[in-house]
């Protein structure tokens with residue numbers, strides 16, 4: 001049998017899953033608990049401070065990595081979920097979800113470069 | 116204690132006499148410490164000698180008594196009647212063709228098992244005089260869990276991917292391939308990868324995990340497949356970077 005090319009997508013899926021599993025709790029801690037409960041200064045999430053934070057070159061790279069891995073993880077997850085729900089038009093499903101992931105990656109790249 | 120009367124609804128099928136499988140009901144006085152297999156043996160001995168089913172060890176080691184018990188793939192010798200309601204539905208294992216009554220055709224599974232070369236492929240063959248292939252406890256520990264499979268095929272009955280596409284190599288065979296790949300005495304990984312790393316091998320698995328839930332010996336085939344996916348992804352990119360390398 002021919003060896004599969006699935007490792008390309010799966011590596012993004014696996015890396016994205018692992019990464020977001022660590023990332024999401026931190027985000028919830030900062031945005032959902034830290035600031036609302038007053039554990040962090042209120043201006044942490046001000047437009048100006050967030051903008052300055054995002055404009056730092058390291059943040060841009062980190063954010064791009066986060067968005068890139070997360071959307072490809074989500075795309076592959078949704079493709080599998082569609083399959084598990086009995087939708088067998090795998091090619092169509094894959095094209096739609098991977099297409100959306102590709103567009104999101106591109107938009108993230110442009111926005112983060114220009115911001 | 117007086118025996119509890121349990122109604123067993125059993126799917127019967129005789130390809131010579133019946134168009135399609137049909138349920139037949141038997142009322143069985145069950146002792147407290149019985150397993151479902153005991154009830155089937157009671158039916159066979161006392162009520163209906165035509166009932167066919169497989170069993171051998173009665174102690175969850177031979178893997179031959181698998182069937183659907185109230186919709187769950189289960190070893191009938193491990194399923195105590197005290198944990199079951201007064202009505203129990205027994206069917207042959209899901210996802211396999213029925214040979215007769217509760218006996219299913221296992222040819223497909225056996226072929227798949229064979230396809231992953233589930234035996235030691237050593238670097239050099241040793242003669243008997245040269246002795247055994249040595250291995251440390253730490254090396255054994257790496258794959259011991261995956262040696263515990265009893266080929267009961269419950270995992271195939273539980274797997275929605277196998278139900279969808281019978282060409283999927285499936286949980287037990289892939290876990291066994293992984294078992295030999297992890298064995299320090301074995302060098303057969305490359306030979307197994309053609310089947311293991313194909314679209315119908317590990318990559319058909321979407322990690323539903325039902326196989327590991329029903330496995331009576333804690334083999335965790337789903338875990339084995341995920342580990343194999345990581346290793347095969349490494350291979351894939353290494354092959355891209357260094358085409359023609361020896362893995």
Ligand code: SF4
Pocket residue numbers: 263264265266267268269270271286287290326329330331332333334335336
């Ligand atoms: S992996 Fe577990 S469920 Fe599957 S055949 Fe082996 S023992 Fe049975």
Ligand code: FES
Pocket residue numbers: 170171172173174175176177178179180181190191192193
């Ligand atoms: S009879 Fe051997 S496993 Fe059940």
